Every structure is written in structure tokens, then in C-alpha cells.
Amino acid sequence: xxxxxxxxxxxxxxxxxxxxxxxxxxxxxxxxxxxxxxxxxxxxxxxxxxxxxxxxxxxxxxxxxxxxxxxxxxxxxxxxxxxxxxxxxxxxxxxxxxxxxxxxxxxxxxxxxxxxxxxxxxxxxxxxxxxxxxxxxxxxxxxxxxxxxxxxxxxxxxxxxxxxxxxxxxxxxxxxxxxxxxxxxxxxxxxxxxxxxxxxxxxxxxxxxxxxxxxxxxxxxxxxxxxxxxxxxxxxxxxxxxxxxxxxxxxxxxxxxxxxxxxxxxxxxxxxxxxxxxxxxxxxxxxxxxxxxxxxxxxxxxxxxxxxxxxxxxxxxxxxxxxxxxxxxxxxxxxxxxxxxxxxxxxxxxxxxxxxxxxxxxxxxxx
Amino acid sequence: xxxxxxxxxxxxxxxxxxxxxxxxxxxxxxxxxxxxxxxxxxxxxxxxxxxxxxxxxxxxxxxxxxxxxxxxxxxxxxxxxxxxxxxxxxxxxxxxxxxxxxxxxxxxxxxxxxxxxxxxxxxxxxxxxxxxxxxxxxxxxxxxxxxxxxxxxxxxxxxxxxxxxxxxxxxxxxxxxxxxxxxxxxxxxxxxxxxxxxxxxxxxxxxxxxxxxxxxxxxxxxxxxxxxxxxxxxxxxxxxxxxxxxxxxxxxxxxxxxxxxxxxxxxxxxxxxxxxxxxxxxxxxxxxxxxxxxxxxxxxxxxxxxxxxxxxxxxxxxxxxxxxxxxxxxxxxxxxxxxxxxxxxxxxxxxxxxxxxxxxxxxxxxx
Numbered sequence: 001x002x003x004x005x006x007x008x009x010x011x012x013x014x015x016x017x018x019x020x021x022x023x024x025x026x027x028x029x030x031x032x033x034x035x036x037x038x039x040x041x042x043x044x045x046x047x048x049x050x051x052x053x054x055x056x057x058x059x060x061x062x063x064x065x066x067x068x069x070x071x072x073x074x075x076x077x078x079x080x081x082x083x084x085x086x087x088x089x090x091x092x093x094x095x096x097x098x099x100x101x102x103x104x105x106x107x108x109x110x111x112x113x114x115x116x117x118x119x120x121x122x123x124x125x126x127x128x129x130x131x132x133x134x135x136x137x138x139x140x141x142x143x144x145x146x147x148x149x150x151x152x153x154x155x156x157x158x159x160x161x162x163x164x165x166x167x168x169x170x171x172x173x174x175x176x177x178x179x180x181x182x183x184x185x186x187x188x189x190x191x192x193x194x195x196x197x198x199x200x201x202x203x204x205x206x207x208x209x210x211x212x213x214x215x216x217x218x219x220x221x222x223x224x225x226x227x228x229x230x231x232x233x234x235x236x237x238x239x240x241x242x243x244x245x246x247x248x249x250x251x252x253x254x255x256x257x258x259x260x261x262x263x264x265x266x267x268x269x270x271x272x273x274x275x276x277x278x279x280x281x282x283x284x285x286x287x288x289x290x291x292x293x294x295x296x297x298x299x300x301x302x303x304x305x306x307x308x309x310x311x312x313x314x315x316x317x318x319x320x321x322x323x324x325x326x327x328x329x330x331x332x333x334x335x336x337x338x339x340x341x342x343x344x345x346x347x348x349x350x351x352x353x354x355x356x357x358x359x360x361x362x363x364x365x366x367x
Numbered sequence: 368x369x370x371x372x373x374x375x376x377x378x379x380x381x382x383x384x385x386x387x388x389x390x391x392x393x394x395x396x397x398x399x400x401x402x403x404x405x406x407x408x409x410x411x412x413x414x415x416x417x418x419x420x421x422x423x424x425x426x427x428x429x430x431x432x433x434x435x436x437x438x439x440x441x442x443x444x445x446x447x448x449x450x451x452x453x454x455x456x457x458x459x460x461x462x463x464x465x466x467x468x469x470x471x472x473x474x475x476x477x478x479x480x481x482x483x484x485x486x487x488x489x490x491x492x493x494x495x496x497x498x499x500x501x502x503x504x505x506x507x508x509x510x511x512x513x514x515x516x517x518x519x520x521x522x523x524x525x526x527x528x529x530x531x532x533x534x535x536x537x538x539x540x541x542x543x544x545x546x547x548x549x550x551x552x553x554x555x556x557x558x559x560x561x562x563x564x565x566x567x568x569x570x571x572x573x574x575x576x577x578x579x580x581x582x583x584x585x586x587x588x589x590x591x592x593x594x595x596x597x598x599x600x601x602x603x604x605x606x607x608x609x610x611x612x613x614x615x616x617x618x619x620x621x622x623x624x625x626x627x628x629x630x631x632x633x634x635x636x637x638x639x640x641x642x643x644x645x646x647x648x649x650x651x652x653x654x655x656x657x658x659x660x661x662x663x664x665x666x667x668x669x670x671x672x673x674x675x676x677x678x679x680x681x682x683x684x685x686x687x688x689x690x691x692x693x694x695x696x697x698x699x700x701x702x703x704x705x706x707x708x709x710x711x712x713x714x715x716x717x718x719x720x721x722x723x724x725x726x727x728x729x730x731x732x733x734x
Contacts, residue, residue, distance in 0.1 A: 025561070069573035070566060130529060135521035154502035155572055158525065162497060162532065163565045169536045170556035178545040185552060189537035194392070198530045199437060205522055206436035 002361075005104075005354060009093055012104060013086045016114050017121060020171070021081070025074050076152050076160050081125045088124065088234075089117045091292070091358055095285065096238045098352050112175045116184065116237050119168040123192055123230065126168070129161035131201075165192075184237045191233035234289075281349070288346035295339040296362050302332050303367065336363055369728075372471075372721060376460055379471060380453045383481050384488060387538070388448070392441050443519050443527050448492045454663070455491065455598065456484045458725055462652065463605045465719050479542045483551065483604050486535040490559055490597065493535070496528035498568075532559075551604045558600035598656040648716070655713035662706040663729050669699050670734065703730055 096113050097103065107113060132139040132147040133154060140150045149157035172188065175181035190196060207213065306329075340363045347355050463480050464470065474480060499506040499514040500521060507517045516524035539555065542548035557563060574580065673696075707730045714722050 067566075067570070069569045070561070072573075073561075073569050130525055133525065135525060158497055158500065158502060159565060159568050159572075161529075163560055165529065165532055166556050166560040166565070169552060170560055173549050173553035173556060175549075178549045181549045182540055182542075182545045182552075185536060185549075186540035189533050189540060193530055193533040193537055194437070194440075198526060198533070199434075201526050202436045202440050203434070205526075206439075 003357065006090065006357070006361075008104060009090045010086050012107075013089045013093070013117060013121070014082075016109065017081055017118055018078075019109060020118050021074075021077060024167075025070075025077070073156070073160075076148065076156050077163070079151070080129055080148050080160050080164065081122065086121065087296070087358070087362065089121055091289075091355070092120070092234055092238060093117060094352065094354050094358070095350075096241065098350050098355070099238065112177075112180070112241050113238070115171050115175055116234070116241065119171045119188070120230070120234055122164040122168040122171070123188070126161040126164035127192075127197060129157050129164070133157060136201075136205075180240050183240055187233040187237060187240075188230070191230040196233075197230060284346045284349065288343050291339045291343040291346060292359060292362060295336055295343060295359075298332055298336045298339065299362060299365065302329065302336065303365075305329060370724065373457065373724070373728075375471060376457045377453050379474075380456045380460070380484060380488070381449075383476065384448055384485055385445075386476060387485050388441075388444060391534075392437075392444070440523070440527075443515065443523050444530070446518070447496055447515050447527050447531065448489065453488065454725070454729065455601075456488055458656075458659070458722070459487070459601055459605060460484060461719065461721050461725070462717075463608065465717050465722070466605065479544075479547070479608050480605070482538050482542055483601070483608065486538045486555070487597070487601055489531040489535040489538070490555070493528040493531035494559075494564060496524050496531070500524060503568075503572075547607050550607055554600040554604060554607075555597070558597040563600075564597060598660055601656075651713045651716065655710050658706045658710040658713060659726060659729060662703055662710060662726075665699055665703045665706065666729060666732065669696065669703065670732075672696060 093104070093107075093113070097107075128142065129148050131137055132142060133149050139147050141147060145151075147157075148160060152160075169185060169189065172185045173181055175184060192198065194202075340359050343359045344356060347359075460471070460474075460480065464474075495509065496515050498504055499509060500516050506514050508514060512518075514524075515527060519527075536552060536556065539552045540548055542551060559565065561569075707726050710726045711723060714726075
């Protein structure tokens with residue numbers, strides 16, 4: 001039984017995504033003058049379900065928004081971004097609220113944290129869409145539902161993934177403060193390009209054909225690459241956004257010793273800041289995310305092995321259950337226990353019952 | 368026979384892309400402390416071709432940069448971003464140089480205009496990679512060379528496209544000025560997401576299965592969506608970058624009449640600015656790009672029909688040659704002539720022999 005606050009957090013994330021898409025895909029503002037066309041020229045593009053007040057002219061914007069192919073595609077976007085657990089967004093939101101001494105009720109829809117949450121969920125959805133493709137993992141089911149390519153075809157799955165990838169940067173570019181917007185885009189793009197998510201995918205494919213070269217430390221490293229880089233970027237993003245609440249963003253940006261975290265192409269002059277309290281908090285939060293995420297993956301693999309399709313809603317591809325494959329079930333459970341204890345230690349300073357609950361929840365969940 | 372300046376421009380773009388990738392994929396800066404591992408734990412990931420000076424420890428950064436799977440993947444990235452005509456980047460560069468009264472020799476590698484050029488070429492390459500996939504256009508050849516999926520497999524083509532999409536935003540996030548960086552990312556992401564490039568792809572797929580619904584004005588609209596939105600964003604990007612040279616970026620951002628160009632989610636208070644000289648210049652340049660790009664597409668279709676594979680290096684899919692399909696060869700040539708004349712008119716104020724040459728070149732090229 002999940003506590004009320006958890007359900008409320010999830011509802012908030014789900015609702016934020018729905019509100020964003022509703023507005024984005026059905027914009028209220030339609031420019032009057034730009035790109036006016038005779039209706040007849042574009043009749044075939046307009047969804048016949050939609051009646052226009054003025055039958056004589058259509059703006060280009062209307063033609064796009066009400067076009068039949070686009071209307072059909074909207075369904076795919078909603079499907080592709082719906083029904084995830086949102087664990088990552090919930091964790092992120094709680095860390096942000098904890099750091100800034102706010103409650104969920106304080107967060108309005110136009111808060112930049114909402115934009116970051118939505119963008120991260122879109123990147124997550126895009127990675128799953130492409131990951132499930134026949135030429136990648138060839139998965140037909142995810143959480144009991146048909147995968148996007150299986151339901152809507154490969155073409156639409158590729159396109160919708162591409163869209164969600166690009167759209168996440170479009171959203172991040174609407175963060176109010178220019179400097180914060182640019183920094184967060186830089187962090188998240190790097191976490192999802194070759195030294196992050198894409199690198200993991202490349203290794204993943206390599207080891208599918210060279211599974212005998214794998215060992216436990218490599219698997220850990222691979223799991224880290226896949227999502228941890230993105231999560232690390234998220235932690236930094238929360239800290240950047242939380243700057244106005246007294247946490248200096250400078251702690252992460254001037255530290256040459258950690259320049260694998262920052263873009264080597266951006267040069268900084270100041271290297272004077274030491275390991276401040278805030279930096280220590282970042283390190284703790286980073287370790288927390290790493291541990292909690294690894295725990296999440298290990299639990300996923302255990303569930304896949306222990307449960308059948310009907311119970312977890314996922315198709316099991318045994319070869320990919322690397323953790324279980326390598327260290328077997330009992331060892332996996334010990335490892336999960338160890339990771340959970342570490343994660344709890346990492347966040348002990350925050351004294352958040354909600355975060356403590358989430359660690360236990362991830363460890364004990366049945367689906 | 369192409370003039371020397373053209374060859375120099377192309378060399379400059381090619382070289383910029385090569386320099387960027389060389390540095391990006393083989394970074395000189397390797398953090399000393401972060402993520403140190405025993406070499407033996409990661410031996411299998413390191414490319415055996417590469418000898419390390421210190422056989423005992425490897426940083427995480429080294430492991431990524433020298434990993435065998437990544438080394439193999441580098442070849443794909445170079446292949447996917449190589450050998451294009453670069454016409455779009457050359458045009459863009461010349462417009463920027465003309466507006467700012469500079470010469471090619473004045474442009475250094477760390478100039479923001481170079482970043483925008485590289486990012487746009489990467490987006491172009493990403494769109495081609497995914498467009499050529501079996502589940503999309505199923506093209507096996509492009510300019511006489513095997514397409515990426517045909518040469519390196521579908522998985523790698525999907526991944527490399529994803530990488531280039533993300534990477535373009537990573538590059539744009541290193542533009543020095545925060546405001547310019549954010550604005551350009553906003554423009555280019557919107558031009559490539561659902562109200563731009565992706566929308567075109569959606570319509571494209573729709574009309575492949577409903578070709579009888581097509582007519583000439585629709586084809587024009589479709590061609591516009593595919594690349595013109597991106598090119599329009601590019602024009603605005605050049606103007607933003609050229610701001611320091613006396614062209615106010617504000618002309619494009621406060622004009623409510625043109626708010627299909629700006630993000631409706633960003634609210635602006637000022638609507639006082641009229642059609643200034645700069646705005647007129649933007650309008651002219653936009654029309655120029657639209658005309659020149661449509662001319663480029665029409666010429667492509669004519670070439671595909673007139674020439675055989677050996678001469679153009681492309682496989683011909685007759686059904687897709689919409690212009691020629693609909694208005695036939697002679698009409699296509701008239702249309703091309705009309706577009707070229709319009710394009711020349713649009714740029715008459717700039718008095719650039721180079722731009723005039725490019726218009727003629729696009730019209731008369733044989734490949």
C-alpha cells in the first residue's frame with residue numbers, strides 16, 4: 001500500500017505531462033496573419049472531425065495543429081509518455097522540495113522544476129521507445145502493454161522517439177533564467193550523448209555479441225552509464241534550480257578536480273572553491289542516486305527472473321538479466337540489500353521520511 | 368568548375384566538423400582523480416590497439432574514450448557526417464559574413480557561428496540517417512555511398528542519429544552568450560520538433576499511403592516543413608549571432624504579428640517595434656531561403672528522373688519524386704527557373720556575387 005503523499009507526487013507528475021502536451025499539441029494562440037491559405041488547398045490535411053469557424057481561410061498554424069496525420073500522431077505521443085512509474089521524477093521532486101524547504105502544494109505548473117521533470121521523463125520515454133525497437137532489444141511488451149513500435153509500427157516509434165528527444169531540449173530552453181537554462185541543457189545533453197546514455201547503448205550492443213567478456217564490475221559500470229549519468233545531471237540540475245534558495249550553483253562549476261562533470265570545452269578561470277558543505281551534499285546526493293538506481297536495476301532483474309509475464313507485465317529476456325546471470329539470485333538479493341543500506345546512509349543528513357520510504361519501496365516492490 | 372572561394376568555404380566547414388569530432392572523441396583533458404579503476408577490471412573494454420603509459424590504473428574517462436566499442440563507433444560518426452555538399456552551411460556562412468562585413472579568414476574555430484554550422488550539419492545528418500532506415504524510406508544508397516544502416520546496420524544507424532540529434536544541442540549549449548545560446552536552442556529545437564521537421568515526416572508517411580490526396584500546393588507546404596523551418600531558424604540564428612555587429616536581435620522577438628515564429632509559451636511585453644529595415648532584411652532572407660531551398664529540392668527531383676544511379680549516386684524511388692510526378696519534367700524546370708529568379712530578387716540588397724553564384728549553381732548543378 002503506497003502512502004498518500006506518493007500517490008499525490010505521481011499524480012502531480014502525470015498531470016504536469018498531460019497539461020504540457022495538451023497545451024503544446026492544441027495551442028490556444030493562433031497567429032492571425034502568418035501563412036494564410038485558402039481552405040480548399042488544404043482540405044485534405046485538415047481532420048474532417050474538426051469544424052472551423054471560418055471555412056474560407058486557414059492559417060498555417062491551424063493546418064498543422066488540426067491536420068489529420070498530426071491528430072493521429074498525438075495519440076502515439078500520449079501513449080509513449082503515459083503510465084510510467086515516475087519513480088525518478090518523484091525522487092527528484094522530493095530532493096528539490098527537501099533542499100528548498102517547500103511542499104508539493106507550493107509548486108506551480110510554471111515552475112522551472114516542472115519543466116525539468118517533464119523533460120527528463122520525455123528523455124526516458126525516448127530512450128525506451130528506441131531501445132524496444134526490433135533492431136535494438138526487440139521487446140514487444142513493457143509493463144503489460146504493447147511497446148510503441150508493436151502497437152503503432154516501427155516508423156512511428158522512431159519518429160516519436162526523435163520528437164521526444166528534441167522536445168526535451170525545447171522545454172529546457174524555456175527555463176526562465178538564461179544561464180540556468182543553458183547550464184541544464186549542457187548537463188542533460190552531455191549525459192544523454194556519447195559519454196552517457198549513448199555510450200551505454202554502444203557497450204550494450206557490443207556485449208550482447210560478446211557476453212563472455214562480461215563480469216560484475218563491468219556490469220556495474222554499464223548500468224551506471226545508462227542512466228546514472230542522466231541522474232547525476234539531474235541532481236546538478238536541481239541544485240542549479242535550487243540556487244535561489246541559498247545553495248550556490250558555483251560549487252559544481254568551478255571545481256577542476258571534477259571536470260569530468262563539466263564540459264572540457266567550457267573554460268573556467270576560478271578553481272579556488274574547495275569541498276564546501278554544498279559540494280559534500282552534491283557528492284552525497286550523487287552517491288545516493290547511483291546506489292538507488294543500481295538497486296532499482298537489480299530489483300528489476302530479480303523480478304524478471306522470479307515472476308512470470310502475467311505478474312510483471314514485461315517479457316523476460318534471460319540473456320539480458322546480467323546481474324542475475326552473473327551473481328545469481330541469492331547474491332543479487334544481498335547486493336540489493338547492500339545498495340539500499342548505502343543509499344539510506346547517503347541521505348541521512350536530509351532527514352526525509354519520504355526519501356527513506358522510497359529506498360525501502362524500491363527494494364521491496366513486487367512490480 | 369566551382370570557384371576557389373566555394374571550395375574554400377566547403378573546406379572550412381568540412382575541417383570544422385573534423386576538428387570538432389577529433390577533439391570531442393579524443394579529448395585531451397583527462398581528469399586525474401575521478402573514477403579511478405584497476406586496469407584489470409576494465410581490460411576487456413580497452414581497445415587492445417591502444418597502449419597506456421600507466422598499466423595499473425585507468426580513469427573512467429580513459430575507459431570511455433579508449434573503449435573498443437566506442438572506437439568502432441567513432442568510424443560510424445565520421446562516416447555519417449562526411450561528404451555532404453554543405454550547401455546549407457556555405458549559404459549560411461556567406462549570409463553571416465555578408466551581414467557582418469567579415470571575410471572567411473576572419474572566422475576562428477571558436478567563433479559561435481562555427482558551432483551553429485556544425486550543429487546544423489549534425490541535425491541534417493541525423494535526419495538523413497533515420498530517414499534512410501528500412502522502416503522509413505528504405506534507401507540503400509546516398510550520393511553513391513552505402514547509407515549508414517546498410518553499411519553499419521540498423522542499430523548503429525538509429526543510435527548514431529540519436530547521438531547527432533542530442534550532440535547538436537550539446538554544441539549549441541556552448542555558445543558563449545547565455546541569452547543567445549538559449550534563444551538559438553529554442554529556435555532550432557522547435558524547427559526540428561513537431562511543428563517543423565517531425566511534422567513533415569509525419570505528413571510524408573501519411574501521403575506515402577494516400578498519394579492520391581496530394582496536389583502541388585500540398586507538396587510545396589510539405590517541402591517547406593521538412594527543411595525550411597530549420598533554415599528559417601538558421602536565418603534567425605545568424606541574426607542573433609550578428610547582433611553585436613549592429614543588427615538588433617529584438618526585431619524578431621517582439622513582433623506579435625509573427626508569433627508563429629516565436630514560442631507561444633514565452634510571453635513578451637513589448638509589441639511596439641514595426642517593420643524596421645532589419646525586419647525587412649529578415650523577411651527577405653527568409654523568402655530567399657524558402658525559394659532557394661525549394662529550388663534545391665525541385666532540382667534534386669529533376670536530377671533523379673533525368674539521370675541514372677551511376678551519375679547521381681542515389682537510388683531513384685519514382686513514387687517519391689513528387690514534383691516531377693505532379694507537374695512533370697518541363698513544368699518542373701519552369702518552376703525551378705521561377706524560384707531562382709525570386710531568390711535572386713530576395714538578396715538583391717546584399718549585393719553579394721557569391722550568393723548570386725550559389726543560386727545559379729543550385730539551378731544548374733549536375734549532381
